[in-house]
Amino acid sequence: MTSKITRRHLMASGMAAALVALLPRGAFALTDAGARALVDKVVREINAVIASGQSLGSMIGGFEGIFRRYGDVDLIARSTLGADANRASPAQLAAYTEAFRGYIARKYGKRFNEFVGGQIEVVGVSPVKSWHEVQARVKMTGEAPFDVRFLISDRSGRDLFFDMVIEGISLRLSERTEIGSMLDRRQGNIDALIADLRQAG
Amino acid sequence: MALALLVAACGHQPDPALTRGAPYDPYEQSNRINHENNKRIDRAVLRPLSQGYTAVVPDPIETAVSNFSTNISLPGAMVNSALQGNGVGMTSDFYRFLVNSTLGIGGLIDVATAMNMPARTNADFGQTLYAWGVHEGPYLELPLIGATTTRAAAGRVVDIFTNPFGYVIEDPEVYYVAGARVSKGLTARARYSDTIDSVVYDSADGYAAARSLYLQNRRFKVSGGRSGPMLDPYDTIPGARSGGAVSADFEDPYDQ
Numbered sequence: 001m002t003s004k005i006t007r008r009h010l011m012a013s014g015m016a017a018a019l020v021a022l023l024p025r026g027a028f029a030l031t032d033a034g035a036r037a038l039v040d041k042v043v044r045e046i047n048a049v050i051a052s053g054q055s056l057g058s059m060i061g062g063f064e065g066i067f068r069r070y071g072d073v074d075l076i077a078r079s080t081l082g083a084d085a086n087r088a089s090p091a092q093l094a095a096y097t098e099a100f101r102g103y104i105a106r107k108y109g110k111r112f113n114e115f116v117g118g119q120i121e122v123v124g125v126s127p128v129k130s131w132h133e134v135q136a137r138v139k140m141t142g143e144a145p146f147d148v149r150f151l152i153s154d155r156s157g158r159d160l161f162f163d164m165v166i167e168g169i170s171l172r173l174s175e176r177t178e179i180g181s182m183l184d185r186r187q188g189n190i191d192a193l194i195a196d197l198r199q200a201g
Numbered sequence: 202m203a204l205a206l207l208v209a210a211c212g213h214q215p216d217p218a219l220t221r222g223a224p225y226d227p228y229e230q231s232n233r234i235n236h237e238n239n240k241r242i243d244r245a246v247l248r249p250l251s252q253g254y255t256a257v258v259p260d261p262i263e264t265a266v267s268n269f270s271t272n273i274s275l276p277g278a279m280v281n282s283a284l285q286g287n288g289v290g291m292t293s294d295f296y297r298f299l300v301n302s303t304l305g306i307g308g309l310i311d312v313a314t315a316m317n318m319p320a321r322t323n324a325d326f327g328q329t330l331y332a333w334g335v336h337e338g339p340y341l342e343l344p345l346i347g348a349t350t351t352r353a354a355a356g357r358v359v360d361i362f363t364n365p366f367g368y369v370i371e372d373p374e375v376y377y378v379a380g381a382r383v384s385k386g387l388t389a390r391a392r393y394s395d396t397i398d399s400v401v402y403d404s405a406d407g408y409a410a411a412r413s414l415y416l417q418n419r420r421f422k423v424s425g426g427r428s429g430p431m432l433d434p435y436d437t438i439p440g441a442r443s444g445g446a447v448s449a450d451f452e453d454p455y456d457q
Contacts, residue, residue, distance in 0.1 A: 079454040111395065130455065133448050143392075144314060144321075147421075151448055155455040162454060168421020169414055172454070177413040181406030 030154040032125040035132035038159055039150050042070050043120045043136075050112050059112055064105035072153070072160035073101050079162075080175045084183060084190065092190050099197040104175070106201035117141055120148070130155055131162070218337040218350075219420070219450075224412055225339050232342040236408045239347060240401060251390035263388045265309040270381035271321070272301045272308025277364030281324035285332040290322035290425075297321055323422060326363055327356025331423045340412055348415035 049062040067073065077097040078085045088096065117140070124135040131153040139145045151163040163172040179193070182200070186192035218225040226232065255263065275298040282291035297313040305312040314320075330352050331337075338351030349357070361367070370378060390397065404410035 075454055107399075114395070128448050129451075130453050131448070144311075149448065151451075153455060155453075163448070163451075165448060167418055169417045170448075170451070173417065173451075174410070174413055177409055178404055178406075181404065181409050185405055 030132055030152065030159050032127070032132065034159060035134050035150075035152045036122055036125050038070065038152055038161075039122055039134045039136065042066060042150075042161070043122075046112075047120075050116055056110060060105050060109035063109040063112065064101060067101065067105060070161055072156050072162045073097060075156060075160075075162055076172055076175075077101070079172055080179045081183075082176055082180060084188070088190050092194070095194050096190065096197070099194050100179075103197045103201040108171075115140070214336075216336040218339075224416060225337070226412065227339050228341060232340065233408050235342045235344050236411070238344060239342065240407070242345065243401070247387075247390055248394070251387040251394070254384070254387045255391035258384075263384070266381050267385040267388050268301070268305070268311045269308045270378070270385040271311070272298060272305070273366060273378055273381070274364065275301075275321065276366055277360060278322050278324040280363045280365065281326055281329045281360075282322055284326075284329045285324065287322065287324070287332075287425075290324060293319040294322055294324075322425070325353075325356050326359040327353035328423045328425075330356055337420075340416065342408070342412075348411055350416075350419065353419060 045066050046063070049059055049066070052059070052062070054062070074097055077100040078093065080100065081088065081093075081096065085093065115138075119139045120136050121139065122134060122136045126133050126135070128151075131151050134150040134152065136148045136150065137145045138148050146167050148167075149165040150161055151165065152159055153162050154160075163170050165171070179197075182196055183190070183193050186196065275294050279291045279294045279298070282288075282294060297318055300313045300316065300318065301308045301311060304310075327350075335352055341349050341351060341354055343349055343354065346354075346357070366378070400410050400414060401407045
C-alpha cells in the first residue's frame with residue numbers, strides 16, 4: 001500500500017519535473033538585448049586588455065580572467081572531451097577543466113596582438129534552439145572584414161558564452177578534434193592527457 | 202549531361218557527409234601521405250618563399266596585387282551566382298567590380314570594402330554544385346592544392362572555364378593575372394603564417410586539425426553564411442540554416 005503511494009509520488013514528481021523542463025523560461029529567459037549587452041561588455045574588456053600594452057604573460061592572465069568570468073568553462077571543457085567525459089572521474093574532470101582553461105588562455109591569448117587596431121561590430125542577434133547567436137563583423141586594416149559569432153546560453157543558470165564561431169569555424173568543435181588527437185596519442189589515458197594539456201598551448 | 206545525371210541522382214536526400222557527424226574521409230590513408238608531402242613542400246619552398254617575398258615587397262604593393270587578383274576573379278563569381286540563381290549576389294559583385302575597376306584603378310584599391318559595400322560572394326563552381334544539390338563527397342587532401350572535397354575539387358576544374366576573362370585576355374596579360382594569383386597566395390601564407398603554422402605544425406594531429414577547420418569553413422562559405430539570404434531551391438538539409446544562423450546545425454552541448 002505504502003509502496004503504491006510512493007510510486008505514485010515518484011511519478012507525480014517526475015511529471016512535475018518534466019513539466020518544469022518544458023516550461024519556457026519566460027521571466028529569466030535570455031533576451032536578444034541581454035545577449036548583445038554581454039558581447040559588448042566582453043568585447044570592451046578584451047579591447048582594454050589588448051590596449052593596455054602589458055607583457056604577454058599579463059595579457060594571457062587577463063584573457064584567462066575574462067574566459068573564467070564570461071565563459072561556461074565547465075561545459076566547454078566537458079564538451080571538448082566528448083564521450084570520454086563520461087568515463088572520467090569527478091576528480092579527473094575537475095583537473096582536466098583546470099588544465100583546459102590555462103591551455104585555452106595560453107593558446108589564444110598569445111594571438112591577441114594580431115587583433116590590435118581591429119574593430120568588432122555587432123550586426124545582429126538571433127535565437128537558435130536554446131541559445132542566442134550574436135553576429136559580429138571584425139574589421140581589420142588592409143583586410144576584408146570577417147564574420148564572428150558568439151554563442152550564449154543561460155542553461156547553466158547564468159548567461160555565459162559557450163562557443164565562438166569564426167568564419168564558420170567553431171572553437172569548441174575544433175578543440176574537440178584537437179583534444180581527441182591528444183587523447184589518441186596517449187592511448188586514451190586521461191591523466192596523461194591532463195599532464196600534456198598543462199604544458200600545451 | 203553527366204553532370205545533370207549526377208545532380209538528378211542526388212535528389213533531395215540529406216547529405217550523408219553532413220549528417221554522420223564525423224568527417225567523411227574514406228581516402229584518409231592516401232590523404233595523410235599527401236599531407237606529409239605538402240608539409241615538406243611548405244617547409245622547403247612555400248614558407249621560406251613567402252617570408253622572403255613579404256620582406257622584400259612593401260606591404261601596400263602586396264595589398265594592391267592581392268586586390269587586383271581578387272577583383273579579376275569577380276566576373277567568375279558572377280557567373281556562378283547566376284548559375285545558382287543568386288541575383289542579389291551577382292548584382293552586388295557586379296557593382297563591386299565596377300567600383301573597384303574604375304575608382305579603384307583597375308582593382309588595385311579595394312574601394313568597395315572601404316565604402317561598406319556588401320561583402321563579395323566568393324561564389325565558385327563547388328558552391329554552385331552545392332546549390333544544385335550535389336553532395337559534398339569525401340574529404341581530399343591533394344598534392345600542392347591541399348584540403349578539399351571531391352565536390353570542391355570538381356568545382357575548381359570547372360572554374361578554369363567560368364571566368365569570362367579566360368576568353369578575353371590575350372597572351373602576355375594572362376601571365377600578369379597568374380602572377381598576381383601566385384603573389385596573393387604568398388602574401389596570404391605570410392600574413393596568416395602564425396595561424397597556419399599553429400594548425401599544421403603545432404597541433405597534436407595536424408592532418409585532423411586541418412581537415413576539421415577546412416570542412417567547417419567550407420560548409421559555412423558554401424551555404425552563403427556571410428552573404429545573407431541566398432536563393433537555394435535545392436537545399437538538401439531540411440530546417441537547417443534557419444534565420445541565417447551558423448550554429449543552427451549544432452547539437453545543444455547542454456543536452457549531453
